[in-house]
Structures are given as structure tokens and as C-alpha cells.
Amino acid sequence: MKLAPYRGWSETARRDLHLALLTLALFVIVTAKFPVFASPHNLAGLLDDTAILIMLALGQMLVILVRGIDLSVAANLALCGMLAALFNRAFPGAGIAPVLALSLVAGALLGAFNGILVWKLRLPPIVVTLGTLSIYRGVIYLLSRGAWVNENEMSREFVGFTRAQFLGLSTLSWFALVFAAAAIFEMRHTRIARNLYAAGGNPEAAAYAGIDPGRMQFIAYLASGAIAGLCGFLWVSRFAVAYTDIALGFELQVIAACLIGGVAIAGGAGSAGGVLLGCLFLGIIRSSLPLVGISAFWQMFINGVVIVAAVLLSARQRRQVRAILEAR
Amino acid sequence: MSPLLTLTDIRKSFGGVRALAGVGLELHRGSITALLGENGAGKSTLVKILSGVHQPDSGSIYLEGVQTRMSTPVDARDLGIGVVHQESLVFDHLTVAENLFVNAFPVRRGLVDWVSLRTRAASVLRELGADFGADTAVTSLSIAQKHVVQIARALVNESRVLILDEPTASLSKRECAELFRIARQLRDKGCALLFITHRFEEIFELADRYAVFRDGASVGAGLLAQTSRNELIRLMVGRPVEQLFPKQDTTPGETLLSVEHLGRAGEFEDISFTLKRGEILGIYGLVGAGRSELAQVLFGTERAHVGQVTGHADIALVPEDRQGQGSILPFSIAANIALPNLMALAPRGWIRSRAENELANQWIQRLSIKAQQPTQTVQSLSGGNQQKVVLAKWLARKPAVLILDEPTKGIDVGAKAAVHAVTSEFAAAGNGVILISSELPEVIAMSDRVLVMRRGRLRGEFSRAEATSENLLRAASDA
Numbered sequence: 001m002k003l004a005p006y007r008g009w010s011e012t013a014r015r016d017l018h019l020a021l022l023t024l025a026l027f028v029i030v031t032a033k034f035p036v037f038a039s040p041h042n043l044a045g046l047l048d049d050t051a052i053l054i055m056l057a058l059g060q061m062l063v064i065l066v067r068g069i070d071l072s073v074a075a076n077l078a079l080c081g082m083l084a085a086l087f088n089r090a091f092p093g094a095g096i097a098p099v100l101a102l103s104l105v106a107g108a109l110l111g112a113f114n115g116i117l118v119w120k121l122r123l124p125p126i127v128v129t130l131g132t133l134s135i136y137r138g139v140i141y142l143l144s145r146g147a148w149v150n151e152n153e154m155s156r157e158f159v160g161f162t163r164a165q166f167l168g169l170s171t172l173s174w175f176a177l178v179f180a181a182a183a184i185f186e187m188r189h190t191r192i193a194r195n196l197y198a199a200g201g202n203p204e205a206a207a208y209a210g211i212d213p214g215r216m217q218f219i220a221y222l223a224s225g226a227i228a229g230l231c232g233f234l235w236v237s238r239f240a241v242a243y244t245d246i247a248l249g250f251e252l253q254v255i256a257a258c259l260i261g262g263v264a265i266a267g268g269a270g271s272a273g274g275v276l277l278g279c280l281f282l283g284i285i286r287s288s289l290p291l292v293g294i295s296a297f298w299q300m301f302i303n304g305v306v307i308v309a310a311v312l313l314s315a316r317q318r319r320q321v322r323a324i325l326e327a328r
Numbered sequence: 329m330s331p332l333l334t335l336t337d338i339r340k341s342f343g344g345v346r347a348l349a350g351v352g353l354e355l356h357r358g359s360i361t362a363l364l365g366e367n368g369a370g371k372s373t374l375v376k377i378l379s380g381v382h383q384p385d386s387g388s389i390y391l392e393g394v395q396t397r398m399s400t401p402v403d404a405r406d407l408g409i410g411v412v413h414q415e416s417l418v419f420d421h422l423t424v425a426e427n428l429f430v431n432a433f434p435v436r437r438g439l440v441d442w443v444s445l446r447t448r449a450a451s452v453l454r455e456l457g458a459d460f461g462a463d464t465a466v467t468s469l470s471i472a473q474k475h476v477v478q479i480a481r482a483l484v485n486e487s488r489v490l491i492l493d494e495p496t497a498s499l500s501k502r503e504c505a506e507l508f509r510i511a512r513q514l515r516d517k518g519c520a521l522l523f524i525t526h527r528f529e530e531i532f533e534l535a536d537r538y539a540v541f542r543d544g545a546s547v548g549a550g551l552l553a554q555t556s557r558n559e560l561i562r563l564m565v566g567r568p569v570e571q572l573f574p575k576q577d578t579t580p581g582e583t584l585l586s587v588e589h590l591g592r593a594g595e596f597e598d599i600s601f602t603l604k605r606g607e608i609l610g611i612y613g614l615v616g617a618g619r620s621e622l623a624q625v626l627f628g629t630e631r632a633h634v635g636q637v638t639g640h641a642d643i644a645l646v647p648e649d650r651q652g653q654g655s656i657l658p659f660s661i662a663a664n665i666a667l668p669n670l671m672a673l674a675p676r677g678w679i680r681s682r683a684e685n686e687l688a689n690q691w692i693q694r695l696s697i698k699a700q701q702p703t704q705t706v707q708s709l710s711g712g713n714q715q716k717v718v719l720a721k722w723l724a725r726k727p728a729v730l731i732l733d734e735p736t737k738g739i740d741v742g743a744k745a746a747v748h749a750v751t752s753e754f755a756a757a758g759n760g761v762i763l764i765s766s767e768l769p770e771v772i773a774m775s776d777r778v779l780v781m782r783r784g785r786l787r788g789e790f791s792r793a794e795a796t797s798e799n800l801l802r803a804a805s806d807a
Binding site for chain 2: 183209
């Protein structure tokens with residue numbers, strides 16, 4: 001896909017625009033066949049379904065930006081979700097605020113654990129988070145002894161939190177929207193975001209400019225963990241059940257959304273807007289499959305094709321740039 | 329005698345960028361031709377065409393008078409063209425012998441014949457007089473030795489044409505001499521060599537012919553004996569460079585920085601000196617003398633083990649490796665310049681794009697950085713302009729002391745003059761500069777005082793009047 005060059009646009013902005021057009025095209029095609037797809041009710045549902053993916057992917061983006069990867073996000077989510085559910089069962093009258101705080105802090109600690117291993121012990125991120133993925137899942141089993149926490153054991157507030165509607169959207173959707181808006185703004189305009197990009201783009205040059213790349217990795221893992229923890233509560237509240245295997249394998253969808261959204265797996269490049277689009281793109285595919293009459297089992301296949309296509313496109317772009325560079 | 333290799337009217341564009349606009353080149357048997365040109369003149373593209381990586385859009389290549397085509401690097405190798413790449417394209421995790429025969433492992437009954445591989449590798453290395461064995465792991469070799477591995481590989485492939493693409497950029501004097509010895513040996517065997525470098529001394533020392541490119545076109549070629557250094561510079565830049573070293577006279581003021589008995593185990597020891605306002609202090613020495621390590625300790629990226637540095641100075645360092653240490657290539661010019669200045673630019677954590685771009689525009693103008701806009705990425709700039717961005721990002725901090733580590737390494741003559749002018753102006757404004765350089769003319773012309781380091785120790789201090797090539801070289805070498 002080769003569109004006219006936009007003078008003054010960065011490569012990332014250009015890629016985001018391409019993805020936006022592609023997502024829009026997908027939306028238009030599905031809507032043309034099935035007008036019900038564009039109904040406000042269906043769109044609200046789509047956003048509700050994609051909300052947790054959006055938040056997790058934005059956290060994952062931070063980690064990939066600094067040349068890391070967080071395979072443990074879904075396990076972190078499941079563990080914090082279980083903690084929230086157990087806390088709620090033990091203190092049903094405590095309200096939502098302590099549950100929110102608990103899941104956020106627990107998630108941040110789990111993320112910080114990853115971050116410390118990567119920063120201070122300089123272990124490879126993929127190995128660290130593959131290990132903690134198993135550890136965190138194992139801990140859920142130990143905490144719950146393999147038992148489920150069901151809806152009848154949860155307080156009404158707990159289960160109702162994500163479903164409350166405001167201006168036609170669920171609390172969960174609002175969380176994702178506010179989150180994404182804040183991320184888009186912050187990634188562009190804050191010093192800390194700039195330091196993250198620098199640490200991922202060229203750790204050595206960042207160190208010379210007074211930025212500790214290891215510390216930035218730690219911060220990214222901490223943020224990703226805190227987000228995963230919060231999402232743990234949101235997930236359990238929404239589905240009204242907690243057990244060892246919730247969100248099993250979800251980390252792959254999260255990483256996929258980042259890659260489709262244009263985050264460079266080698267670090268240093270990507271945008272929050274792109275990641276949001278990547279999530280919406282996956283969300284549209286997922287929610288349109290039943291309409292089109294394709295089994296949901298095809299979704300993994302389609303996700304895979306989209307990822308490979310996205311990476312292929314960006315690799316081609318990079319080669320063009322390099323060829324021009326090498327000419328000098 | 330007709331040339332071994334002749335190129336005529338080679339043209340090549342990448343997208344809309346024209347890299348070669350009709351260049352010609354002749355390489356003769358038993359001769360070393362120096363290829364000169366500023367960065368962006370098209371030298372690298374020509375090397376890529378000669379090594380079969382790129383195809384010319386038009387033009388012809390004749391080998392021994394026969395028109396040939398090289399569609400792939402394998403074709404180029406089979407025709408006998410070998411390349412020694414600047415960045416040493418070797419396999420770090422293989423042995424020297426494996427590297428030499430990576431294109432054509434000797435095979436016996438379908439299996440690699442390790443015995444013959446080793447003996448043949450050893451004999452090639454002996455022929456070159458290499459100081460390492462065939463079983464050595466390449467990862468343990470120095471850059472100079474990796475160059476020798478590439479030359480040996482070319483010999484194994486029976487290359488008749490050998491291209492040396494800026495092989496001396498990061499070699500010490502002695503390593504250069506060794507490389508030159510091997511180059512002459514190949515020349516005497518009848519090979520045609522193409523030698524690319526930015527250092528004029530080396531051209532006159534090694535080569536006998538020259539070819540000059542400017543903006544993708546050939547602007548001159550002939551015998552070196554019939555030309556002069558100034559003539560070559562004039563051809564390269566298209567105008568006479570009167571002022572490559574615009575040094576302003578200054579009177580040194582109060583002491584800015586005072587270093588006493590500074591040492592770091594295994595790198596340098598007992599370093600003492602002072603730096604005064606208005607002064608450019610040159611530090612000369614061979615690669616590995618401990619100069620960059622000293623710079624890092626002064627800047628604070630490494631700690632000293634003994635000794636102390638006093639002075640209330642704000643120190644900035646323009647590191648040696650501008651792409652690896654100095655800049656973040658995929659970042660825009662504005663973001664690169666802003667990076668060490670974010671505290672000042674965004675005291676509350678919020679960056680305003682307009683302030684950032686204003687700062688960048690200011691420096692783009694002051695240093696005449698060739699760029700369309702501040703949002704352009706640094707990787708799209710030429711080496712000289714990249715270096716100007718690195719300079720800008722540190723000058724924008726308004727430091728009192730600026731440490732420059734090989735500031736003009738590998739950049740073209742025009743950018744070099746600009747870097748020197750900025751440096752001189754900065755010192756004249758009452759600041760201090762420490763100029764680390766392996767380039768004698770630069771150190772001599774730019775410095776008010778020169779320190780010479782050898783093997784981690786100070787070996788002499790020379791005033792501007794005493795700093796002659798002979799004095800500095802004698803202090804820097806083991807003699």
C-alpha cells in the first residue's frame with residue numbers, strides 16, 4: 001500500500017494514518033453487508049469487549065518501547081483478579097475503592113518484580129516474563145486451591161462496577177477511553193515518555209544524555225504491571241468469575257495489538273494512537289466474525305495473518321528507508 | 329597497459345535520490361587508486377555496485393576489456409572482486425579459518441574437510457604475515473585484525489580487485505602500517521586496489537593514483553605524483569578551502585577545571601592538568617591510549633578510582649561514536665537536541681513542541697545544519713550534519729567545558745571546517761574545550777596547548793609553538 005507522501009509527517013504518523021484508513025475500510029465493509037454492525041448498541045458492545053485489550057496493550061507498548069516484552073501480563077491480570085475476588089468475598093462490605101487500590105498495587109508489585117530482574121540482574125526480558133508468567137499462574141492456584149470464585153460469592157457493587165452505564169457506555173469503556181486519551185497525550189508531550197523512547201531507541205546515547213535505560217525499563221514494567229493489576233479487577237468484575245485460567249494466553253493478543261499498531265518489536269518506535277487502532281482493528285474483526293458466519297476459531301488464524309502482514313509492511317518500509325540511506 | 333577494471337558513466341538512483349550521476353573509474357594492475365570525495369559524493373554506492381549489492385541503472389563495467397554484469401555479491405566474488413568493509417563484515421562466532429572459507433568450504437566425500445581447511449587458512453595467513461592463527465575465534469580479534477581476515481578471504485577467493493572501504497577509520501598508527509604493508513604486498517602481486525579514506529596523509533603514503541567524486545560525478549583522476557593535497561581538496565569541495573582550521577586567538581583566563589592524579593584501573597593513571605577559560609586543550613595519542621576513557625570519567629559516565637577533579641564547571645561530552653553514543657537515529661533533530669535539555673525545556677514534565685522546534689531551528693541556523701525541518705529524523709542526515717546535531721544538543725546546555733572526542737572523524741571537509749569554527753567560537757567566548765583527536769593537523773592547528781597520552785599516562789605537554797608533528801608523534805609512540 002503506497003499512498004502519497006505527506007511532507008513533514010513522521011514515519012509513525014504515516015503508519016498510524018494507514019492503519020486508521022484500513023480500520024475504517026474494514027468497518028465500512030462490514031457495515032455495508034450488515035448495517036446492524038454500526039448500530040450504537042453494537043458499537044458500545046464492541047468497545048466494551050475491547051476495553052481491557054486497549055489498556056493492557058498500552059501498558060505492553062511501554063515495555064516493548066524500551067526493548068522489553070511482558071509475557072506475564074495476563075497471568076498478572078489473573079492473579080490480581082483473584083486477589084480482588086478473594087478480598088471481596090472476605091470483606092463484601094468494604095466497597096470498591098479498596099478493591100481498586102489492592103489490584104492496582106498488587107499489579108504494580110508484580111510488574112516491579114519483572115522490572116527489578118530486568119534492570120538490576122540484567123536478565124533477558126523474554127526469559128524473565130516467561131518465568132513470572134508461570135509463577136504468577138501458580139500463585140493463583142495456591143491462593144484459590146484451584147477453586148472458582150463465582151458470582152454469588154461477589155458483592156453486588158463488585159459485579160455492577162464495570163456494567164454501570166454513563167452516557168450510553170459502560171464504566172469499563174470509559175476507563176479505556178480516558179486511559180487511551182491520556183496515553184496519546186502523555187506519549188507525545190511528557191518528559192518521561194520521551195525518556196522511554198530514547199532509552200529504547202538507543203540505550204547508549206540515552207545513557208550519555210543522563211537517562212538510565214535500565215531504570216526506564218523498570219518504570220515500563222511497573223506501569224505495565226499496575227495496568228494489568230487494575231485490569232484484573234475489571235475482568236473479574238465484568239465476567240463475574242475468578243479462577244486460575246482466566247485470560248489464559250491473552251498476552252499474545254495484547255502483543256499482537258501492539259505489533260499491528262506499529263510498535264517496533266526492536267524498541268524505540270510506536271505510538272499510543274497506533275496501539276489504540278491496532279486494538280480496534282482486532283476488536284472489529286472479532287465482533288464481525290459471528291455476523292459474517294465464520295467460526296470464532298478462525299479468529300486466531302486471522303489475527304496471525306494480520307500480524308504477519310503488518311510486520312511485512314513495516315519491514316518493507318524500513319528497507320526502502322535504508323536503501324536511501326545506504327546510497328549516501 | 330589497459331586497465332584491469334573500467335567503469336563508464338555509471339548512474340544509480342534510489343527512489344528520488346540520485347546517488348551516482350554518471351561516474352567513471354579505472355583500476356590498474358599493480359596499482360593502488362585512492363577514491364576521494366565528501367560524504368554523499370557516491371563512494372559507498374560505488375562500492376556497493378562493485379560488490380554486486382546494487383545494480384547500476386545504466387552504464388557499463390569492463391573487466392579486462394570484457395563487459396560484465398554483477399547481479400549478486402556471488403557474481404562479484406567469482407569475477408575476483410573482494411571488499412574489505414569499514415565495519416568488518418565477518419562472522420564473530422566462527423574461527424578465522426571458517427571465516428576465510430565461508431563461501432567455499434573444502435569438501436571431501438560430502439563432508440567438510442577440516443584438515444585441509446585449517447592448513448589452507450594457515451598458509452594464507454602466513455603469506456599475509458598475520459599475527460593470529462587460523463583457529464582463533466574472530467570475536468577475540470581487533471578491528472585491524474578483522475580487516476586482515478577480510479583481506480585473507482579475498483585472497484582465498486583469488487580476488488584480483490580489492491576494495492578497501494575506509495579501513496583505517498578506527499585503526500591505530502601501527503595497525504595502519506601493518507595494513508599498508510599487506511596492501512603493498514598485494515599490489516606487488518599485481519592486484520588492483522581501490523582505497524577509500526578521508527585522511528590525506530594516508531593517500532599520499534599508500535596510493536599512486538587518485539579519483540575524486542563530487543555529488544555523484546567524477547571530477548578528476550590521475551597520478552598522485554602530478555597533483556597536490558590542495559588541488560585534491562579543491563576538487564572534492566569544488567572551491568578552495570582557505571580556512572579548514574579557523575582558530576581564534578585568545579588569552580587564557582581563570583582556571584575552569586583542575587585535574588589531579590586522576591586514575592582508573594586498567595585504563596589510565598596519574599593524569600594531572602588544568603583547563604583555563606578561553607582555551608582549547610588538545611589531547612593527542614594513539615587509539616587505546618586511554619583518552620576516551622579519561623573523557624568519560626571527566627564527563628561522569630564512568631567513575632575514577634583515584635585522584636580528583638575540581639572546578640564548578642558544567643561539562644558536556646560529544647562522544648566518539650556519534651551514531652551509537654551521540655544521537656538517537658530514529659528521533660527527529662528537534663528531539664535529539666532537546667534530549668539532554670529536557671529539564672530546562674520541560675521543568676514540570678510537559679514538553680511543548682513549539683519550544684522544542686524553536687530550539688532546534690535556532691541551532692539548525694547557527695550551525696547551518698542541512699535539513700528541511702526540525703522534525704526530520706537524524707538518520708536521514710549525512711554524517712557531518714549528524715555530528716552538528718550532536719554538537720548542538722550539548723552546546724544548547726550552555727556548558728562551561730566541552731569535551732570533543734574525535735569530533736571530525738569520518739565527516740567531510742565542509743562539515744569539518746564548520747565544527748572547527750563552532751569550537752573556536754565557543755572557546756573564544758570564555759569557555760574551555762578539551763579536544764581529543766587522532767588527527768595531527770587538527771590537534772596542531774586548533775589547540776592552544778597539547779597533552780600527549782600513551783598507554784594511559786601523560787607523556788608530555790606542548791605549547792602551541794612546540795606542538796609540531798614530530799614532537800607529538802615522538803611522545804605518542806613507543807620510541
